[in-house]
Amino acid sequence: MKIDKNYSNFLNSVNQAKPGYAHESKKTEQPAKKQANVEVNISKEAQALLDADQVDISEKVKSIKAAIQNGEYEVDASKISSELVRTIQTQKEQ
Incomplete structure (x- = not known):
């Protein structure tokens, strides 16, 4: 069986379309940005309110x-129906 050049070109184009196949568009990707560390401090009073709310x-x-x-x-x-009507009316206003 003889494989002509057109069939080889077809296979090459199929292989390039496969996920994970390295091609030129991969080179233009931006490197992932580093996320900054964020620290949040909650006061003792706020934590107590949060804990009490969770218990409730x-x-x-x-x-x-x-x-x-x-x-x-x-x-x-x-x-339920009155709240649904109120919600729909609020959405229409926006």
Whole structure:
């Protein structure tokens, strides 16, 4: 079987299109920028507020989970629908 030049050119173009194949566009890539280290200090008061808020949220989540498991959790459809309408109106204004 004889392979002509056109077929070889075709194979070369296919190989160049494969991911990971080194070609000239790779040379133009910019080196990754180094990220600067950032240090954040939180005051003791702010940390206490954050911790207290997390405790409140976890207590709310536990009570909701218990209500769902006991079949006691009720959804207020009118509250949900009014909030949906309010959200849609706010989005239209923007």
